[in-house]
Amino acid sequence: MSWLMKSLLGPGVWGVCFSAVYGLHGLGCARGWSDLTIAPSSVHHFAMLGTWLAGIGACALLVIVLPRGGGMQNQLPRAGAWIGLGAVVFTLFPILVASSC
């Protein structure tokens, strides 16, 4: 995979995860998924939570597997992975604290 693509991976995972969670949120609210309860929450909440955790996992994996050191050639893809991880965690943490719909 090219260097430029590697650098875009982390933010790209955030983009996919953010879009997926926002889409699930809209779909779930419209289709009444929040009324389908699975203790201690709802199908809607768990769907979003699962997507969020998958996004975190994907970015964390990138942080682990992308090589360290070696100047900017390695640093930028790793920085991209950290950007993705930080953005996934921070922008989607409302899943934990806010009501769904």
Next chain:
Amino acid sequence: MTAPDKGFTLSPNPPQHALHLHRELNRVWANDRGWWGQITAVNHTTLGLRFMATALVFFAIGGVLAMMLRAQLATPAGVFLDTELYNQIFTMHGSIMMFLFAIPMLEGLGIWLLPKILGTRDMAFPRLTALGYWCYLFGGLIMLTALLFGVAPRDGWFMYTPLSGATHSPGINADIWLLGVTFVEISALAAAIEITVTILRQRPPGMTLTRMPLFAWYMLGTSVMMLVGFPPLILGSVLLEVERAFNWPFFEVARGGDPLLWQHLFWLFGHPEVYIIFLPAAGAISTIIPVMCRTQIVGYGAIVAAILALVFLSFGLWVHHMFTVGIPHMALAFFSAASALVAVPTAVQIFAWIGTMWRGQPQMHLPMLHIMGFFLTFVMGGLTGVMLAIVPFNWQAHDTAFVTAHLHYVLIGGFVFPMMAAASYWMPLISGRGRIKGLGEAAFWVILLGFHGTFFVMHLTGLVGMPRRIDTYPDNPEWIWLNLTSSIFSFVLTIGFALFAIDMVLQALLGPRTPRDPWKGQTLDWAMMRPTPSYTFASLSTRPLTPGQPAGEVALRLARGEGLLPGAPRGRREFLVTEIGTGRPDHVAILPGNTALPLAMSAMIGGFVLLMLAGLYILTPLALAGVGVLIWRWGRSLTTPHDHPPVSIAPELSLPVHHHSRATLVQSGIVCLLVANGTLFASLLFGLGFLTVVAPNWPAPLPLRGGMTEAILTVAAVGALALGSLAVRLRIGVVPAITGLAVNLLALALVATLAAMALHDPTNHARDALRAVLTGYAGLHVLMSAGFAGFVWQMALRGELSPNRPGVVANWRLVQDYTTVTAAIVALVVIWQGIAG
């Protein structure tokens, strides 16, 4: 593409007589003489300056409109403008400043500067540059003419539906905006494509991406954002225009539409737009500060990472413009968090610039003064932006003068101040003359005072409750002194801008001649003659500058032809194309010469726009056919009937010309175009999903027609296109070309049959309208693929196809595959709708 950071150098050519080289190159690269030369010019220096000069004229017009607004608001019951005219003027002020000043200005800066800073001779697609300029000019003139005739848009620069719909906005006012802005956006997309390709493919040998000047990184981020950011607005504008012109309901609630779809599509463009405007300005700042501080930039890598973060995060903020429309709390929280987070990469850049100044020895020349103005203003705008990202505050301040103040702090702070710094920094390169001391400094202080006097107070006006876009406020005496203060200082601001313009004109006409590289710049643009020649460099740099190396050190060497590709011995416009990641030399591109084709093409597109505005829809296919013919001619001029020998670029290296390369600039351009096109398609699917899930009055009352027949026709059409994708992979020749043409025409016939048999009247319901749009999208792309196949067939018949000239078939393959994939997605949607009802 392989890993970067493997720099290498090439041996230089032997020195030649510099004046001889200059004359030889000038004969090949210069514009034609006289007025005809102005019409046929495709040179980036001419067109970049023309873009910027035209943008400044529009800025002045937008400024005059702002003065009229402030004159009206200076008193609570002003009678300077009536309500209708006030509405037109505030709409045109915003639209002009956004679409006719800011974006073209950044395009102009990129077009003018990038080839120079990258050490190449022109942009990747000079004729596209010219087409973009003419589309911009004609689109802008259509909008201005509408203002003169009293039929300008009047629904605000974001044209919210249903206010801008046919019911509430009869007449052609809204159509002027929708068609005029879309016309201008052709220019933005053209610029985005060529900027992206130029940066990725035209760097000097050994200039890997990690050694690229920061300005190029910023412009790369900007151009990619433009490729992805503009298509949602283009789609929204097309859908709204179709709704207004043909009564297809996309935004009308009663028939399954939703006004919020417009807001989503608009702000999917609108918020990234802020960063599209800011990034080039930040690129100028990152270039100027190290030079003015006699040091190198601090945190190059951190700034590149911040650009990366901004490019992505800025697409996750758009809903913060819609916090008051009734979105569930969790979604509000997502976008509130993203809006706050985006301040982090912005702050990284601010701290890197402060660190650079801290490490260096700042010299308060005029560009630096404007950068200080930027810091003060933009940081304040950023902080009020964080305030607006917080949902409860946003609910209070939404649509008040506070937001107006915030956006002016961000846009004037983040774009106008840096652009003034850039103008005063690069003016010696543009005019070859230095400044007349004193006037520029006076202009700066007057602008700073006028700006903050106008807009700081406006925050308070908003906080005490004044809404945006009202023309009188007779019942609110508490707003009087605030508005009067803003109005008085706005005239001070205008005087400041006038002084700035006078300073620039005086410098260009009367300033003292400057030496080469007066600032001791660290980028290749300063290694040229002043004013810059049409060909930029007599020979191309063999390697990037080392960090901190003054560009003047290599100037003489390049002027004497000791770089690559010296002169123009073959009488052609040639430059070097390199690989994306490594910057290794790949081939030599031969550019087309001066031509009026871009003007003819934009005139034909303008004809289409005018026919739409006049309601002569029946005649519009003629204009579109004309565009098709001109595209064909455009493509024909790229073909060649015979092979070309390799070109020696350095003593030990000869390279093929682009006809014999597969990875041509055109191919890179088509990839960029398909990225933009794919974003438009994805936005269309988003629209379908949004209306299906969220809009009231769904499902549609009429069940779908067609059933099994529809499914069979759909699958057959996709199957035919798949055959086309297969044909383009066969050996180059007549048979694959004619096969490709035949299967595309078959697919087109099937799509037409499908449309006739299975589609309901699109005016019934948003579902039917969207199905028609999706089918039309697929049909249009099948037509394009058929056209490409026909073009290749004609080449084969003329003997212009050869395995040694693989570019055109590779390009057809890209377009054909895109058509097949998108048509398959449309087919799935159509079949799924048939199943789900």
